[in-house]
Amino acid sequence: MFSMFLNFDKMVTPLIIRIIYWIGIAGTVLGGLIGVIKGIGSSYGGGMAVISGILTIVLGPIFVRIWCELLIVLFEIHKNLVEINKKTASSDSQLLP
DSSP states (O other), rough: OOOHHTTTTOHHHHHHHHHHHHHHHHHHHHHHHHHHHHHOOOSSSSHHHHHHHHHHHHHHHHHHHHHHHHHHHHHHHHHHHHHHHHHHHHHHHHOOO
């Protein structure tokens, strides 16, 4: 297990990306709620803060998800390329005398 980690045979970054996803969701929702609360508590024209807070709550998690999915796709491509390499390497060794 430790040698797989040292030789980069097993990727740990996809797990870290999933953790970052949940932290990003919590951060955008919390930031949006803070914006809404500041806008409501404002004594002068806090309407834009409320609207931007609501947009952050709605759109923030979507953008975090898209960003994390793009990162995961890179690692899925790597995993598939490694599988293809293993399959072609075994078939190439069968062809050689």
